[in-house]
Amino acid sequence: MNSQPVVGMIGAGQLARMSCPAAIALAVRFRVLAAAADESAAQVCQGTALGDYRSAADVLDFASGCDVITFDHEHVPGAVIEALEAAGHAVRPGSRALRFAQDKRAMRGRLAEAGIACPHWASVSDLAGVVAFAERHGWPVVLKAVTGGYDGKGVWVCAMAEQAAEVLSHGLDLIAEQLVPFDRELAVLVARSPAGQGAAYPVVQTVQAGGICREVIAPAPGLRPGLAAEAQRIGLQIAAGLDVTGVLAVELFEAGGELLVNELAMRPHNSGHWTIDGAVTSQFEQHLRAVLNLPLGQTSQLAPVTVTVNVLGGQDPDLHDRLIHVMAADPGSRVQLYGKPVRPGRKVGHVTASGSRLEQVRARARRAASYLADGVESESLDWGTGR
């Protein structure tokens, strides 16, 4: 085995961390570029390099030891990615695809060209533009930063002009979107390799609160088979149309029996964490296979229902103290901890449960995640952000 391929991932958060086991299984040498040695993936990955993902010099230096470069997040500047490509590195996904995960205006424009249904949207540069958009599509209006944001946010739901004015005052490049009166949120995860092979996972339902994904149910309960197939078709069409390599997560609104694309992410995604314990091939292995141009793995579920609930940090910094209870209470629950310092409301892990009956499985996952977060067992999602 003299030819273990080397995959370098830029970023060392929990997605990089959860990629390590997949690399270990396939004897793929896995390297991460971390900002600090105590980051989530840097704690566990033997091939950790320290550097700044915004620095072309750091990133080029990191890439020099890798066969393929891929990403833990979408914040690497386009110019840095282009410098990697210009230097001859295999970058997957490449700059042409990544642009649509980094620039919401470009993404909306490209999906519209492809005839893929999205919420109504428009570029806005001033309050008059927002008000005109609201006259056509009603308040509230969703303002989204084309890239970046402020105060850790890039999306603002504005109920009235005054709120929009406050967002506009920060001088960001913005688009306005209709607030879709959705019935629920769905996500479809697909993978695509440079050879053009595509594979789609079962469509999941996601439950968000306060802009944070709290719960993922696989498969989306009661989803009409035609609509599930349509979601998978949309995912594969976007992956092929945008020349995505690796995993692509497409967040969708289900509204009145229709699907509208909300967001894209070109990397393993929170909506796919259930695949670690609930699918034949985890999204992390699938991403590695895809970026290495290996055949994709089977995406089918191991159990009829799998539910993942995120563990949000509570007041107590020590999650390990509470593992004993969670494991004793439910020996079948699957715990993943990210090794991150606990801060209230921050994603610090997740719990997955599988079984045959949705209500039972969901209750198990919720109770375990709630208890890990702050020591209270609850089957509601009203916890973990400062209860």
Place this chain on the structure above:
Amino acid sequence: MNSQPVVGMIGAGQLARMSCPAAIALAVRFRVLAAAADESAAQVCQGTALGDYRSAADVLDFASGCDVITFDHEHVPGAVIEALEAAGHAVRPGSRALRFAQDKRAMRGRLAEAGIACPHWASVSDLAGVVAFAERHGWPVVLKAVTGGYDGKGVWVCAMAEQAAEVLSHGLDLIAEQLVPFDRELAVLVARSPAGQGAAYPVVQTVQAGGICREVIAPAPGLRPGLAAEAQRIGLQIAAGLDVTGVLAVELFEAGGELLVNELAMRPHNSGHWTIDGAVTSQFEQHLRAVLNLPLGQTSQLAPVTVTVNVLGGQDPDLHDRLIHVMAADPGSRVQLYGKPVRPGRKVGHVTASGSRLEQVRARARRAASYLADGVESESLDWGTGR
């Protein structure tokens, strides 16, 4: 999360390597003591220390940064383990238990005291002793080194006195055992925590050839339920009786409807690799839970049948070149590579397949392992040792 517990494993082979993903999931800091930086686990484990497991100084130094010490193999000298315990380290399994995995005479004596059925055996120190044993139990006689061996072997099947004389000439401490006319070989994997909790996995059938485990079938096909329960009872009885902490593998002969204990291993074991993809809790996570005194995980199977076939090195050193075919031919097969240099006949990985029908699942696992070994797809096990 200020209290990530630190587990140190002495040894850095594939068992240590496959423990890394379990540690990553539970945010357990995992350290290995490796002889060289290119050993299987040292390639991937962020917490690799270099040292000699036979040196009390090296091992004590390694242990000073760990909350719990455990083992990848059973070759750490008893005196080194006792030095660890004398220094106050938590060693799991402890020296009193490990002795029975290191000393075959002590093991046989202890199991006999406990009333657990074993092959007929006797201590032998000269040819007269071996011949006397053969007069009672017939040729061939199995000679086993009480500890260690020579030429990488510790077990010799002697068809006649001349062969026994050759083994005796090496001056080892030996026991003689009856060659059991078994119907098949089984194994049961159990775990036990310091708190005394025990858990048993489904009993598996193992297929050995040339002294090497080639295939593991979970559950053992057609095993009488009473006998399966008896095997699990034996495993749990031994674990409790010997005060084992961690995972214990018990290799058994099934002969004429009876079970005889063949060997013990107090660590994750080849007969349990199927649990990575085929059970709710892998044996590697179970071992970590047990040595950390955490509640044990569910041991049930994710599919009706799971088969693991070992990949033995063939003539071609490059396994990765052949991954593409295996993955394309069977997207549901699960490949584990150990990152070890290929040598003919050496275990360098395994393939696991799961499904409903034994013959189909076994054929899938065998074809994939055969192809990885040397590029020939075969459903027989006559490969990988120089075909």
